[in-house]
Amino acid sequence: MLAPASGSTRSLMSRTALSRARLSFGRPLLILGHSLVLAACASTEHRPQVDAELAALREELSQVSSALNETRTELARRDESARAGDSALAEHVATLRTDIAALPAAMAALCPAAPALPVAADCKREVEVRTVSVGGDKLVVGELERIVIDPPGGTLVARIDTGADSSSLHAEELVEFERDGKRWVRFNVRLDDGVATIERPIRRVAKVRSQDEAEPRKRPVVQLRIRLGSLRQTIDFTLADRSHMDNEVLLGRNFLTDAALVDVGQQFLQTTPRKGAPDAGANGRTGER
Template sequence: MRTSPLILLLLAPLIGGCESLHFPWQKSSPAAVEATAPAETAALPEAAQQCPPVQEVVCAEPEVKVVERVIERTFEKVVEVPVAKDKLVLGSVEMVAIEPGGLLLESLIDTGAPTSSLSVGGLKPFERDGKEWVRFKVSVGDEDDALSVELPVKRYVRVARPGFDTQRRPVVDMSLTVGEVTHMVEVNLTDRTSLDYRLLVGRNFLKDAAVVDVSRRKVQGQPRPPAPK
């Protein structure tokens, strides 16, 4: 059996829902239009909730911290080093007795000099018994009171000093006494009249016998040479 097209046209609204059922010859009433308007308006907020409004985001400024830098300074510590009892403590300047001659000289203690050095005047080499000797004068202050000394030459050394010509100096053996310590050491002879000290005591006297405190002067006082035999 065939279904009439008119019947299908009438059944289509029923299948879609009774609320929308109306006939073509019926006009939509204003109440119906007003009823559908709130539904459409209510649907708008729901759609709007799906896409939230754009909000302006303001980033906070980073916090600036001022850090004070403290620099720790390290200071040198002065440590007292014990000195062996059998060693002599000397200052930068000491009174020294020399032999032969028996003179007392204010002398410079120089740890940088390998050998001791004595300022003399009238230095003259000569020969005695086939050996080389040297004659010289030593004085404490006034040349008129200079003491004449003759000693055999042990050897010669060449000494180079900044700003001066190289010197060839004779070396003799002499006895030096500082405090109660007496040593026979090699002494080179030269003209040191332009310097403040006539005698320079080097490492050949200080080695294994004394330590030097450069901040002090004349620690040992007057020298006490051994009594002559």
């Protein structure tokens, strides 16, 4: 067994333990202090960079705030302008409505309503009545009249000349031929509604001299039935070349004698005869001779 330690030994051991305890407690404090010193040093080294970043952020924030204020100001201005435009538009619409409401009265003042026309209970058809000039027993005709050549029943305008002895008709494409031992002629006549071909026996041959010919030419004479107004006659016509004349038919005294009187200051006094119209003359007697 070991002997108990002496007093000096115990004192030495106590001092040794105390030293160890102090050493173990002071080491962490030393490390902590060193760490704080190092952290302070590190924090001091990075502070300028942090301050610069903060300053940049503050500048950016200031710019954003300024832009936001400008945007708010612009929006407020536009809103005010829109409200002013809406107000002006509302006033314009109100003015238009007022003008439209007053338009019927203005139209009525400018264009008064026409008075109502009385409506006849019985509407009768009006019949055109034309007076036919008659001088005694003779028909009064104008210088120009529309006649009917029958056949073929077509109409054309004739000039009535009291100074001409005979009547003449413009004929084209004359062809003479023989039929049943008699001389005939075929010719074309220009009517109001076209060209008609007529064949008639030759009654005789007449000598006709035109203004541009020195010697007279022989032209066939045929009988044709014509109608003028209510008068119908069969008379001799000389088939001539009247292409240089204004009218293709000339009615002379062989038509006028005992049948009609001429008013040279008038034209178309007689109505155009209808096809199949009665042949009675102005005095009720037939006009054919």
